[in-house]
Amino acid sequence: MEALKAVAATSSGAELVRRCRAGDGTAWEEIVSQFSRRIFNLAFRFTSSVEAAEDLTQEVFIRIYRTLEQYDAKQGDLSNWLMRLARNLIIDDYRHRQRNPQNSHADDVEDHTFHLRAVGGSAQKEMERRELAKQVQEGIDKLPTDLRTCVILRDIEEMTYQEIVELLKIPEGTVKSRINRGRIELAKILRRMRVVNI
Amino acid sequence: MNYENEKIINCSMFEESLTGYLDNALDKPLKVAMAEHALQCPICHGLLNEVKSALELCHEISAPKHSMTHLEARILAMTAPETAMACQEFENYLTDYLDGFLPAAVFHRWERHAALCEQCTDLPGEVVRSIAACYTYKNEEMPLPEGLHAKILQATIGTERAGEVQASRISQIIERMRGWRFPIPMPQLAPVAMILMFAFLIFSQGVSADGSISQMYQKSFEFAGQTYQQGADIVLGMEKIEQVPQQKPIDGIYINNEGRK
Numbered sequence: 378m379e380a381l382k383a384v385a386a387t388s389s390g391a392e393l394v395r396r397c398r399a400g401d402g403t404a405w406e407e408i409v410s411q412f413s414r415r416i417f418n419l420a421f422r423f424t425s426s427v428e429a430a431e432d433l434t435q436e437v438f439i440r441i442y443r444t445l446e447q448y449d450a451k452q453g454d455l456s457n458w459l460m461r462l463a464r465n466l467i468i469d470d471y472r473h474r475q476r477n478p479q480n481s482h483a484d485d486v487e488d489h490t491f492h493l494r495a496v497g498g499s500a501q502k503e504m505e506r507r508e509l510a511k512q513v514q515e516g517i518d519k520l521p522t523d524l525r526t527c528v529i530l531r532d533i534e535e536m537t538y539q540e541i542v543e544l545l546k547i548p549e550g551t552v553k554s555r556i557n558r559g560r561i562e563l564a565k566i567l568r569r570m571r572v573v574n575i
Numbered sequence: 576m577n578y579e580n581e582k583i584i585n586c587s588m589f590e591e592s593l594t595g596y597l598d599n600a601l602d603k604p605l606k607v608a609m610a611e612h613a614l615q616c617p618i619c620h621g622l623l624n625e626v627k628s629a630l631e632l633c634h635e636i637s638a639p640k641h642s643m644t645h646l647e648a649r650i651l652a653m654t655a656p657e658t659a660m661a662c663q664e665f666e667n668y669l670t671d672y673l674d675g676f677l678p679a680a681v682f683h684r685w686e687r688h689a690a691l692c693e694q695c696t697d698l699p700g701e702v703v704r705s706i707a708a709c710y711t712y713k714n715e716e717m718p719l720p721e722g723l724h725a726k727i728l729q730a731t732i733g734t735e736r737a738g739e740v741q742a743s744r745i746s747q748i749i750e751r752m753r754g755w756r757f758p759i760p761m762p763q764l765a766p767v768a769m770i771l772m773f774a775f776l777i778f779s780q781g782v783s784a785d786g787s788i789s790q791m792y793q794k795s796f797e798f799a800g801q802t803y804q805q806g807a808d809i810v811l812g813m814e815k816i817e818q819v820p821q822q823k824p825i826d827g828i829y830i831n832n833e834g835r836k
Contacts, residue, residue, distance in 0.1 A: 395750050395751075396750075398746075398750050399743075399746040399747045399749070399750040400740060400741070400743065400746050401740070401741065402728075402732050402734070402736075402737035402738060402739060402740025402741070403737050403738055403740075405728070405731065405732055405737060405740075406728060406737035406738075409724060409727050409728060409731075410724070413719055413723065413724060413727065414716060414718070414719050415716075417717070417719055417720075417723065418716050418717055421717060427717075427720060431720050431723050431726075434723060434727070435723070435726055435727050435730055438727045438730070438731060439727075439730050439731055442731040442732075506711070506715055507715075509708060509711060509712070510711070510712045510715045512708075513705075513708045513709060513711070513712040514712065516705070517709075528709070532706050532709040532710070532713075533709050533710075533712065533713045534713075535713075553670065553671075554667070556670055557666070557667065557669055557670040557671075558666075560669070560670060560702050560705065560706065561666055561669060561698065561702060563702075563705050563709075564698065564701040564702040564704070564705040565701070567701070567704075567705045567708065568701050572705075572708060
Protein backbone atom coordinates (compact mmCIF):
# COMPACT_ATOMS: atom_id res chain seq x y z
CA MET A 378 0.00 0.00 0.00
CA GLU A 379 2.83 2.35 0.99
CA ALA A 380 4.68 1.44 -2.20
CA LEU A 381 1.59 2.22 -4.26
CA LYS A 382 1.26 5.58 -2.54
CA ALA A 383 4.91 6.34 -3.23
CA VAL A 384 4.50 5.45 -6.90
CA ALA A 385 1.40 7.64 -7.09
CA ALA A 386 3.24 10.54 -5.43
CA THR A 387 6.18 10.15 -7.81
CA SER A 388 3.98 10.05 -10.88
CA SER A 389 1.86 13.02 -9.78
CA GLY A 390 5.01 15.01 -8.95
CA ALA A 391 6.53 14.09 -12.31
CA GLU A 392 3.34 15.12 -14.07
CA LEU A 393 3.33 18.49 -12.26
CA VAL A 394 6.94 19.11 -13.27
CA ARG A 395 6.23 18.06 -16.86
CA ARG A 396 3.37 20.58 -17.02
CA CYS A 397 5.59 23.26 -15.46
CA ARG A 398 8.32 22.67 -18.02
CA ALA A 399 5.74 22.99 -20.78
CA GLY A 400 4.87 26.42 -19.34
CA ASP A 401 1.69 25.69 -17.39
CA GLY A 402 1.34 28.37 -14.69
CA THR A 403 -1.30 26.52 -12.68
CA ALA A 404 1.02 23.52 -12.25
CA TRP A 405 3.70 25.81 -10.81
CA GLU A 406 1.13 27.43 -8.53
CA GLU A 407 0.19 23.98 -7.27
CA ILE A 408 3.82 23.25 -6.41
CA VAL A 409 4.14 26.59 -4.62
CA SER A 410 0.95 25.95 -2.61
CA GLN A 411 2.02 22.42 -1.69
CA PHE A 412 5.47 23.25 -0.38
CA SER A 413 5.64 26.94 0.54
CA ARG A 414 4.45 26.54 4.13
CA ARG A 415 6.89 23.73 4.87
CA ILE A 416 9.81 25.63 3.35
CA PHE A 417 8.84 28.86 5.10
CA ASN A 418 8.76 27.11 8.49
CA LEU A 419 12.11 25.48 7.86
CA ALA A 420 13.57 28.85 6.89
CA PHE A 421 12.11 30.45 10.02
CA ARG A 422 13.76 27.83 12.26
CA PHE A 423 17.13 28.83 10.89
CA THR A 424 16.59 32.59 10.61
CA SER A 425 14.32 33.28 13.62
CA SER A 426 12.83 36.13 11.63
CA VAL A 427 9.59 36.21 9.68
CA GLU A 428 10.91 38.72 7.14
CA ALA A 429 14.14 36.84 6.57
CA ALA A 430 12.30 33.53 6.30
CA GLU A 431 9.95 35.11 3.76
CA ASP A 432 12.84 36.37 1.63
CA LEU A 433 14.62 33.07 1.88
CA THR A 434 11.51 31.11 0.90
CA GLN A 435 11.14 33.31 -2.17
CA GLU A 436 14.79 32.75 -3.11
CA VAL A 437 14.39 29.00 -2.69
CA PHE A 438 11.39 28.94 -5.01
CA ILE A 439 13.18 31.00 -7.65
CA ARG A 440 16.03 28.49 -7.52
CA ILE A 441 13.63 25.57 -7.72
CA TYR A 442 11.90 27.11 -10.71
CA ARG A 443 15.20 27.53 -12.53
CA THR A 444 16.34 24.00 -11.80
CA LEU A 445 13.12 22.17 -12.60
CA GLU A 446 14.84 20.90 -15.75
CA GLN A 447 17.16 18.85 -13.55
CA TYR A 448 14.38 16.98 -11.81
CA ASP A 449 14.38 13.30 -12.67
CA ALA A 450 11.39 11.31 -11.43
CA LYS A 451 13.49 8.13 -11.42
CA GLN A 452 15.69 9.57 -8.65
CA GLY A 453 12.78 9.92 -6.21
CA ASP A 454 9.54 11.80 -5.78
CA LEU A 455 9.21 15.55 -6.16
CA SER A 456 8.78 16.22 -2.44
CA ASN A 457 12.13 14.62 -1.57
CA TRP A 458 13.97 16.40 -4.38
CA LEU A 459 12.42 19.73 -3.60
CA MET A 460 12.95 19.58 0.16
CA ARG A 461 16.54 18.44 -0.29
CA LEU A 462 17.19 21.43 -2.52
CA ALA A 463 15.44 23.74 -0.05
CA ARG A 464 17.42 22.41 2.93
CA ASN A 465 20.67 22.83 1.03
CA LEU A 466 19.89 26.43 0.17
CA ILE A 467 18.63 27.33 3.65
CA ILE A 468 21.65 25.77 5.36
CA ASP A 469 24.01 27.48 2.90
CA ASP A 470 22.33 30.78 3.69
CA TYR A 471 22.53 30.09 7.43
CA ARG A 472 26.24 29.28 7.25
CA HIS A 473 26.84 32.37 5.15
CA ARG A 474 25.08 34.56 7.71
CA GLN A 475 27.06 33.02 10.53
CA ARG A 476 30.30 33.85 8.74
CA ASN A 477 29.09 37.38 8.05
CA PRO A 478 27.23 38.49 11.17
CA GLN A 479 26.50 41.93 9.69
CA ASN A 480 24.11 40.20 7.28
CA SER A 481 22.38 38.36 10.07
CA HIS A 482 18.63 38.60 10.28
CA ALA A 483 18.73 37.53 13.90
CA ASP A 484 16.37 40.05 15.38
CA ASP A 485 14.77 39.30 18.68
CA VAL A 486 12.32 36.44 18.76
CA GLU A 487 10.26 38.46 21.21
CA ASP A 488 9.29 40.75 18.38
CA HIS A 489 7.67 37.99 16.41
CA THR A 490 4.06 37.21 16.60
CA PHE A 491 3.31 33.55 16.45
CA HIS A 492 0.14 32.71 14.64
CA LEU A 493 -0.11 29.14 15.77
CA ARG A 494 -3.09 27.27 14.50
CA ALA A 495 -5.77 26.47 17.02
CA VAL A 496 -6.05 22.69 17.42
CA GLY A 497 -9.04 22.64 19.69
CA GLY A 498 -8.35 23.05 23.40
CA SER A 499 -8.80 26.09 25.54
CA ALA A 500 -7.34 29.55 25.14
CA GLN A 501 -5.07 28.78 28.08
CA LYS A 502 -3.59 25.75 26.31
CA GLU A 503 -3.22 27.74 23.13
CA MET A 504 -1.23 30.37 25.03
CA GLU A 505 0.91 27.71 26.68
CA ARG A 506 1.70 26.13 23.30
CA ARG A 507 2.56 29.51 21.88
CA GLU A 508 4.82 30.26 24.81
CA LEU A 509 6.51 26.87 24.58
CA ALA A 510 7.14 27.30 20.85
CA LYS A 511 8.67 30.71 21.46
CA GLN A 512 10.91 29.41 24.21
CA VAL A 513 12.06 26.43 22.17
CA GLN A 514 12.98 28.75 19.30
CA GLU A 515 14.86 30.99 21.73
CA GLY A 516 16.67 27.96 23.13
CA ILE A 517 17.61 26.76 19.64
CA ASP A 518 18.85 30.24 18.74
CA LYS A 519 21.30 30.09 21.63
CA LEU A 520 22.99 26.95 20.36
CA PRO A 521 26.29 27.22 18.44
CA THR A 522 25.87 27.12 14.63
CA ASP A 523 26.98 23.54 14.00
CA LEU A 524 24.99 22.09 16.89
CA ARG A 525 21.93 24.11 15.98
CA THR A 526 21.91 22.84 12.39
CA CYS A 527 22.14 19.21 13.52
CA VAL A 528 19.45 19.57 16.20
CA ILE A 529 17.01 21.23 13.79
CA LEU A 530 17.59 18.58 11.14
CA ARG A 531 17.30 15.67 13.56
CA ASP A 532 14.69 16.69 16.12
CA ILE A 533 12.51 19.07 14.14
CA GLU A 534 12.95 17.94 10.54
CA GLU A 535 13.23 14.33 11.76
CA MET A 536 15.92 13.41 9.25
CA THR A 537 17.94 10.21 9.71
CA TYR A 538 21.64 10.30 10.57
CA GLN A 539 22.46 9.16 7.04
CA GLU A 540 20.38 11.92 5.46
CA ILE A 541 22.14 14.52 7.60
CA VAL A 542 25.53 13.06 6.64
CA GLU A 543 24.64 13.40 2.95
CA LEU A 544 23.22 16.88 3.36
CA LEU A 545 26.03 18.39 5.44
CA LYS A 546 28.79 16.28 3.88
CA ILE A 547 30.43 15.49 7.21
CA PRO A 548 31.26 12.08 8.75
CA GLU A 549 28.55 10.16 10.59
CA GLY A 550 30.54 10.24 13.84
CA THR A 551 30.63 14.04 13.70
CA VAL A 552 26.88 14.20 13.04
CA LYS A 553 26.14 11.92 16.00
CA SER A 554 28.39 13.82 18.34
CA ARG A 555 26.93 17.19 17.29
CA ILE A 556 23.38 15.92 17.79
CA ASN A 557 24.33 14.56 21.19
CA ARG A 558 26.08 17.75 22.26
CA GLY A 559 23.30 19.90 20.79
CA ARG A 560 20.58 18.03 22.66
CA ILE A 561 22.43 18.30 25.94
CA GLU A 562 23.10 22.02 25.44
CA LEU A 563 19.48 22.63 24.46
CA ALA A 564 18.25 20.73 27.51
CA LYS A 565 20.50 22.82 29.77
CA ILE A 566 19.36 26.05 28.12
CA LEU A 567 15.70 25.08 28.45
CA ARG A 568 16.30 24.12 32.09
CA ARG A 569 17.79 27.55 32.78
CA MET A 570 14.78 29.08 31.04
CA ARG A 571 12.58 26.83 33.21
CA VAL A 572 10.96 25.30 30.14
CA VAL A 573 11.79 21.74 31.16
CA ASN A 574 11.49 21.23 34.86
CA ILE A 575 11.63 18.07 36.93
CA MET B 576 -16.00 -12.27 77.56
CA ASN B 577 -19.19 -11.60 75.74
CA TYR B 578 -19.42 -8.07 74.34
CA GLU B 579 -22.46 -8.66 72.22
CA ASN B 580 -24.83 -7.20 74.78
CA GLU B 581 -22.57 -4.31 75.78
CA LYS B 582 -23.42 -1.07 74.08
CA ILE B 583 -20.55 0.91 75.43
CA ILE B 584 -17.03 -0.18 76.30
CA ASN B 585 -14.94 1.93 78.66
CA CYS B 586 -11.72 3.74 77.87
CA SER B 587 -9.55 1.22 79.64
CA MET B 588 -10.95 -1.61 77.51
CA PHE B 589 -10.53 0.52 74.39
CA GLU B 590 -6.82 1.04 75.14
CA GLU B 591 -6.42 -2.66 75.91
CA SER B 592 -7.87 -3.73 72.56
CA LEU B 593 -6.46 -0.91 70.47
CA THR B 594 -3.62 -2.90 68.89
CA GLY B 595 -5.98 -5.71 67.97
CA TYR B 596 -8.35 -3.16 66.47
CA LEU B 597 -5.63 -1.57 64.31
CA ASP B 598 -4.36 -4.99 63.24
CA ASN B 599 -7.90 -5.97 62.30
CA ALA B 600 -7.65 -8.94 64.63
CA LEU B 601 -10.82 -8.47 66.72
CA ASP B 602 -14.08 -10.30 66.32
CA LYS B 603 -16.93 -8.38 64.79
CA PRO B 604 -18.95 -7.37 67.91
CA LEU B 605 -15.88 -6.00 69.69
CA LYS B 606 -14.77 -4.22 66.53
CA VAL B 607 -18.15 -2.53 66.28
CA ALA B 608 -18.02 -1.59 69.94
CA MET B 609 -14.49 -0.15 69.51
CA ALA B 610 -15.61 1.94 66.55
CA GLU B 611 -18.63 3.23 68.43
CA HIS B 612 -16.48 4.13 71.42
CA ALA B 613 -13.96 5.95 69.26
CA LEU B 614 -16.78 8.04 67.82
CA GLN B 615 -18.24 8.83 71.18
CA CYS B 616 -15.08 9.44 73.23
CA PRO B 617 -12.89 12.28 71.99
CA ILE B 618 -9.94 11.18 74.13
CA CYS B 619 -9.95 7.66 72.71
CA HIS B 620 -10.56 9.06 69.20
CA GLY B 621 -7.46 11.21 69.57
CA LEU B 622 -5.51 8.26 70.90
CA LEU B 623 -6.56 6.12 67.94
CA ASN B 624 -5.36 8.79 65.48
CA GLU B 625 -2.07 9.28 67.28
CA VAL B 626 -1.29 5.59 67.25
CA LYS B 627 -2.27 5.36 63.60
CA SER B 628 0.08 8.23 62.65
CA ALA B 629 2.91 6.75 64.70
CA LEU B 630 2.51 3.43 62.91
CA GLU B 631 2.58 5.15 59.49
CA LEU B 632 5.76 6.97 60.45
CA CYS B 633 7.34 3.74 61.54
CA HIS B 634 6.49 2.20 58.15
CA GLU B 635 8.03 5.15 56.32
CA ILE B 636 11.23 4.94 58.33
CA SER B 637 11.54 1.23 57.77
CA ALA B 638 11.08 1.55 53.94
CA PRO B 639 14.35 1.98 51.95
CA LYS B 640 14.97 5.52 50.80
CA HIS B 641 16.80 4.56 47.59
CA SER B 642 16.00 1.96 45.03
CA MET B 643 18.12 -1.11 44.74
CA THR B 644 19.73 0.38 41.60
CA HIS B 645 21.05 3.23 43.67
CA LEU B 646 22.31 0.91 46.42
CA GLU B 647 23.86 -1.42 43.86
CA ALA B 648 25.52 1.55 42.17
CA ARG B 649 26.94 2.72 45.50
CA ILE B 650 28.29 -0.71 46.36
CA LEU B 651 29.90 -1.08 42.94
CA ALA B 652 31.34 2.42 43.10
CA MET B 653 33.03 1.55 46.37
CA THR B 654 34.14 -1.95 45.50
CA ALA B 655 34.98 -1.55 41.80
CA PRO B 656 35.82 2.13 41.25
CA GLU B 657 37.51 1.33 37.91
CA THR B 658 34.06 0.69 36.39
CA ALA B 659 32.84 4.18 37.25
CA MET B 660 32.07 6.61 34.45
CA ALA B 661 33.12 10.26 34.21
CA CYS B 662 30.47 12.94 33.61
CA GLN B 663 31.89 13.79 30.17
CA GLU B 664 31.78 10.15 29.10
CA PHE B 665 28.24 9.93 30.46
CA GLU B 666 27.17 12.88 28.30
CA ASN B 667 28.91 11.44 25.23
CA TYR B 668 26.85 8.26 25.49
CA LEU B 669 23.53 10.01 26.15
CA THR B 670 22.08 9.86 22.61
CA ASP B 671 23.26 6.27 22.14
CA TYR B 672 21.52 5.41 25.41
CA LEU B 673 18.29 7.08 24.29
CA ASP B 674 18.52 5.39 20.87
CA GLY B 675 19.10 2.02 22.57
CA PHE B 676 22.52 1.48 20.97
CA LEU B 677 24.66 1.16 24.11
CA PRO B 678 26.45 -2.17 24.57
CA ALA B 679 25.49 -4.01 27.77
CA ALA B 680 28.70 -3.27 29.70
CA VAL B 681 28.58 0.47 28.97
CA PHE B 682 24.83 0.51 29.53
CA HIS B 683 25.15 -0.66 33.15
CA ARG B 684 28.02 1.73 33.87
CA TRP B 685 25.97 4.55 32.34
CA GLU B 686 22.90 3.74 34.46
CA ARG B 687 25.02 3.54 37.60
CA HIS B 688 26.44 6.99 36.90
CA ALA B 689 22.92 8.32 36.28
CA ALA B 690 21.82 6.93 39.66
CA LEU B 691 24.80 8.22 41.62
CA CYS B 692 25.89 11.54 40.10
CA GLU B 693 23.80 14.40 41.41
CA GLN B 694 24.81 16.65 38.53
CA CYS B 695 23.87 14.16 35.85
CA THR B 696 20.90 12.38 37.35
CA ASP B 697 18.33 14.81 35.91
CA LEU B 698 20.02 15.29 32.54
CA PRO B 699 18.47 12.33 30.65
CA GLY B 700 14.97 13.40 31.68
CA GLU B 701 15.68 16.99 30.65
CA VAL B 702 17.02 15.93 27.27
CA VAL B 703 13.98 13.74 26.64
CA ARG B 704 11.68 16.64 27.58
CA SER B 705 13.57 19.07 25.38
CA ILE B 706 13.32 16.66 22.42
CA ALA B 707 9.59 16.39 23.12
CA ALA B 708 9.43 20.21 23.19
CA CYS B 709 11.10 20.27 19.76
CA TYR B 710 8.49 17.86 18.39
CA THR B 711 5.72 20.03 19.84
CA TYR B 712 7.34 23.05 18.29
CA LYS B 713 7.56 21.27 14.93
CA ASN B 714 3.83 20.55 14.99
CA GLU B 715 3.04 24.18 15.72
CA GLU B 716 3.67 25.43 12.21
CA MET B 717 3.35 29.08 11.39
CA PRO B 718 0.98 30.03 8.60
CA LEU B 719 2.38 31.54 5.45
CA PRO B 720 2.67 35.34 5.67
CA GLU B 721 0.09 37.14 3.63
CA GLY B 722 1.24 37.91 0.11
CA LEU B 723 4.20 35.52 0.05
CA HIS B 724 2.44 33.21 -2.35
CA ALA B 725 1.81 36.04 -4.79
CA LYS B 726 5.38 37.29 -4.40
CA ILE B 727 6.81 33.90 -5.31
CA LEU B 728 4.59 33.64 -8.38
CA GLN B 729 5.52 37.16 -9.45
CA ALA B 730 9.21 36.41 -9.03
CA THR B 731 9.09 33.14 -10.95
CA ILE B 732 6.45 33.28 -13.69
CA GLY B 733 6.12 37.07 -13.83
CA THR B 734 2.48 37.24 -12.76
CA GLU B 735 0.37 36.56 -9.71
CA ARG B 736 -2.36 35.03 -11.87
CA ALA B 737 -0.94 31.62 -12.65
CA GLY B 738 -4.01 30.65 -14.69
CA GLU B 739 -3.04 33.19 -17.34
CA VAL B 740 0.18 31.33 -18.09
CA GLN B 741 -0.81 28.54 -20.43
CA ALA B 742 1.36 25.92 -22.05
CA SER B 743 1.38 25.99 -25.86
CA ARG B 744 0.47 22.85 -27.84
CA ILE B 745 4.00 22.54 -29.24
CA SER B 746 5.67 22.79 -25.84
CA GLN B 747 3.24 20.21 -24.46
CA ILE B 748 4.11 17.81 -27.28
CA ILE B 749 7.84 18.41 -26.80
CA GLU B 750 7.52 17.73 -23.08
CA ARG B 751 5.59 14.52 -23.75
CA MET B 752 8.24 13.34 -26.23
CA ARG B 753 10.97 14.06 -23.73
CA GLY B 754 9.82 11.17 -21.61
CA TRP B 755 9.99 8.68 -24.47
CA ARG B 756 12.74 6.12 -24.52
CA PHE B 757 14.14 4.00 -27.36
CA PRO B 758 13.35 0.31 -26.81
CA ILE B 759 16.95 -0.75 -27.66
CA PRO B 760 19.46 0.50 -25.18
CA MET B 761 22.55 2.26 -26.34
CA PRO B 762 25.34 -0.30 -27.02
CA GLN B 763 28.19 -0.44 -24.62
CA LEU B 764 31.12 1.10 -26.45
CA ALA B 765 33.96 -0.68 -24.66
CA PRO B 766 32.96 -4.27 -25.63
CA VAL B 767 32.20 -3.17 -29.20
CA ALA B 768 35.64 -1.55 -29.46
CA MET B 769 37.26 -4.75 -28.17
CA ILE B 770 35.43 -6.90 -30.73
CA LEU B 771 36.43 -4.57 -33.55
CA MET B 772 40.06 -4.60 -32.42
CA PHE B 773 40.25 -8.40 -32.32
CA ALA B 774 38.58 -8.67 -35.73
CA PHE B 775 41.14 -6.27 -37.18
CA LEU B 776 44.06 -8.22 -35.69
CA ILE B 777 42.81 -11.60 -36.97
CA PHE B 778 42.10 -10.44 -40.49
CA SER B 779 45.21 -8.30 -40.84
CA GLN B 780 47.44 -11.23 -39.78
CA GLY B 781 45.55 -14.10 -41.41
CA VAL B 782 44.47 -13.07 -44.90
CA SER B 783 47.22 -13.51 -47.54
CA ALA B 784 47.75 -12.25 -51.03
CA ASP B 785 45.85 -15.15 -52.60
CA GLY B 786 42.76 -14.07 -50.72
CA SER B 787 42.69 -17.03 -48.34
CA ILE B 788 43.43 -17.19 -44.62
CA SER B 789 47.14 -17.87 -44.00
CA GLN B 790 47.85 -18.64 -47.75
CA MET B 791 45.97 -21.91 -47.49
CA TYR B 792 45.68 -22.49 -51.25
CA GLN B 793 49.36 -21.89 -51.91
CA LYS B 794 50.46 -24.26 -49.14
CA SER B 795 48.20 -27.00 -50.41
CA PHE B 796 49.74 -26.68 -53.91
CA GLU B 797 53.22 -26.96 -52.41
CA PHE B 798 52.36 -30.10 -50.45
CA ALA B 799 50.79 -31.67 -53.58
CA GLY B 800 53.98 -30.87 -55.56
CA GLN B 801 56.20 -32.47 -52.96
CA THR B 802 54.10 -35.63 -52.87
CA TYR B 803 54.19 -35.85 -56.66
CA GLN B 804 58.00 -35.41 -56.75
CA GLN B 805 58.58 -38.10 -54.16
CA GLY B 806 56.37 -40.54 -56.09
CA ALA B 807 58.15 -39.76 -59.35
CA ASP B 808 61.61 -40.35 -57.80
CA ILE B 809 60.60 -43.72 -56.46
CA VAL B 810 59.19 -44.74 -59.82
CA LEU B 811 62.43 -43.71 -61.65
CA GLY B 812 64.53 -45.80 -59.23
CA MET B 813 66.31 -43.17 -57.35
CA GLU B 814 67.54 -44.50 -54.00
CA LYS B 815 67.69 -41.30 -52.28
CA ILE B 816 64.75 -39.08 -52.03
CA GLU B 817 66.00 -35.64 -52.50
CA GLN B 818 64.39 -32.63 -51.33
CA VAL B 819 64.19 -30.62 -54.43
CA PRO B 820 63.51 -26.99 -54.12
CA GLN B 821 60.07 -26.43 -55.27
CA GLN B 822 59.05 -24.02 -57.82
CA LYS B 823 56.48 -21.61 -56.88
CA PRO B 824 53.09 -22.23 -58.39
CA ILE B 825 51.97 -19.57 -60.68
CA ASP B 826 48.32 -18.79 -60.71
CA GLY B 827 47.55 -22.11 -59.05
CA ILE B 828 49.28 -24.27 -61.85
CA TYR B 829 52.13 -26.49 -60.71
CA ILE B 830 55.14 -26.67 -63.14
CA ASN B 831 56.86 -30.00 -63.20
CA ASN B 832 60.66 -29.84 -63.27
CA GLU B 833 61.31 -33.27 -64.85
CA GLY B 834 63.60 -31.71 -67.42
CA ARG B 835 66.14 -31.01 -64.73
CA LYS B 836 67.21 -34.68 -64.46
